[in-house]
Amino acid sequence: MHRRRFLGGGLAAVAGANLSGGRSAAQRPMPMFDPIGTITPIRALVDRIFRITVCLRPFRAQGPRLDVERVGRKLVVHNYGHGGSGWSLSWGSAEIAVRKAMMAHPREIAVIGAGAIGLTSAIAAQRAGARVTIYARDRFPDVPSARATGSWTPDSRIAMADAAGPEFGSLWSVMAHESYARWQSFVGLAGQPVLWSDRYTLSDLPPDEMRAELRRHDVAGFAHFSDLIEDISPRSQLFGPGAHPFPTRYALRNSQMTFNIAALAHQLTQDFLAAGGRFEAVTFEQPSDLGRLREKVVINCTGYGARALFRDESVRPVRGQIAWLLPQSTVDYGLFYRNVSVLGRSDGIVVQDMGPDDRFGLDSADERPDREAAEASVRRIAELFGAMAS
Ligand SMILES: Cc1cc2nc3c(=O)[nH]c(=O)nc-3n(C[C@H](O)[C@H](O)[C@H](O)COP(=O)(O)OP(=O)(O)OC[C@H]3O[C@@H](n4cnc5c(N)ncnc54)[C@H](O)[C@@H]3O)c2cc1C
Structure with a gap:
């Protein structure tokens, strides 16, 4: 899950009573004919964690x-x-x-x-x-x-x-477009190795403030190229207060590819x-x-x-930890809530603390699982669904 994928792309539609901003009917965005369907609550219980894995991104x-x-x-x-x-x-x-x-x-x-x-x-x-x-x-x-x-x-x-040369963006764009096309040929195969699913970014902040928060999150200086793949990036849809089932004021929905690894x-x-x-x-x-x-x-x-x-110290570790919850067949969506990312896959529900900013895990080669942190991120998701139930 990557919150930029939601906020970086354009907004296709807005749903919710308080979002028309005083515009006339002619100026308002297209009405939303695609409401959020039933959201199966995630059974976010620490005793459903069946493993905790750590991996170092080769950066x-x-x-x-x-x-x-x-x-x-x-x-x-x-x-x-x-x-x-x-x-x-x-x-x-x-x-x-x-x-x-x-x-x-x-x-x-x-x-x-x-x-x-x-x-x-x-x-x-x-x-x-x-x-x-x-x-x-x-x-x-x-x-x-x-x-x-x-x-x-x-x-x-x-x-x-500041380190990737000017030609890297073009090379990246070619790689991204070729990969994207090839991955589509795996969609619909038996076992669903690749599928499209809905992702929700949940926040009490309106989109402009969400974007401002995203800028505060970007402190490490990573390159971002989402504007180079706008042609293959589905637009997000914003659901305002009362227009979605989550306990936050806003829910941004986006369709995204999932790899059932x-x-x-x-x-x-x-x-x-x-x-x-x-x-x-x-x-x-x-x-x-x-x-x-x-x-x-x-x-x-x-x-x-x-x-x-190859004694190549230009490869730096970026540590990432996942708490794996037992799969639930109807949890086929992802969400991002208070810096925790969750993705329902057929082989488990993947829960990941993304940290307060994008330096999280950078240059950490510690591959030991941190049980306390894993449980804390699962509990944050439990709070979300607890609030939804009440
Ligand atoms: C928490 C986390 C979440 C991620 N999520 C995503 C995501 O959602 N989407 C995405 O696109 N990417 C994601 N990534 C990044 C992605 O996982 C990596 O970029 C990718 O796995 C790198 O693949 P690789 O084949 O280069 O390396 P690896 O998977 O590490 O494979 C390396 C291979 O080389 C072999 N090898 C290494 N050294 C030797 C040696 N000396 N002799 C013989 N064999 C050797 C290993 O045994 C292994 O077979 C994530 C990474 C992390 C840590």
Whole structure:
């Protein structure tokens, strides 16, 4: 969940008695024919937390590393450092890496890493005509990519505004558009690996003040590019007091892509194997270890692992913790309330404290779960539904 996705985009419609602002009927926005339906309350009880996971977003101030380097006799195409946007940008980033790899006309390609970036790069390389083996220390569900929220968040912690060069925005836009298109081909498949769902930002503040609060939240200097994908971003709808079922004054609704990561990882793995792909469990200690591989061309998708493997300190950790509540089949929406983000997925209800501002978790490599913080965020959601019931 990413509150910018709501507030950054335009407003398509406004519903609610107090929002016409004295405008004449002709000036008022289109009437709302799409009211908020039944909202199943989330059973936000701490004894329904079935696990707490921590993951480090692989953040690089200049954006993901996508250059090509010679390591001994291997041609290595890097594809790592996607911050909080790895799932969202994976296909577009894979296309760029595979195009660079195919310039050497390899019949075989080695992909290092089996997370979101490794799997999508491997499938893209197969489609380009190569035989692909994935070499990785861990596979799903043991990779960090399995611990993501599962939202379309293509510019979440993807670069710093002052470090990413001017051409990065255009590259990002290409990656985002390509990924977005590719993810649509997973919508409607059995097991719903990718689906569209409603998200609600709940607040007592009117939209202008919500936006001002968002600006106060942005202190780290991360780059934001949502205006470059307005053509593929559904507009938000604002529901005013009395026009929605939540206990806050305002509810902003937006449609957003959800990645049901358990089903999606399964689907990607099956697709890779069905096209003749192979996995090998290998840990590389240093770049020269790549010399042991049969393949001459390697795509390096080691995520945060690249920091140690390639001694690349430009990869910085951004810690994120998720409390997983038992799934409820009719909780298929997401919400953002008092800095806590919640997303109902088929494999669990994902509850995440987003912190007071966007420095939250930056440069923290502490992977120990914090039970107290997890319970506190679940209790905040319990308060919301408690107020709704009363
Ligand atoms: C809390 C949280 C929420 C997130 N939510 C979202 C979201 O909603 N949407 C979104 O788009 N992104 C999200 N992200 C970001 C996303 O999860 C990452 O950008 C993405 O998982 C990175 O994928 P990856 O394949 O590069 O890395 P990883 O998943 O870390 O995979 C790396 C692979 O490389 C292997 N490897 C590493 N080092 C070595 C080595 N030395 N030898 C052999 N193998 C090695 C690993 O075993 C693994 O297989 C979130 C991140 C966090 C932390």
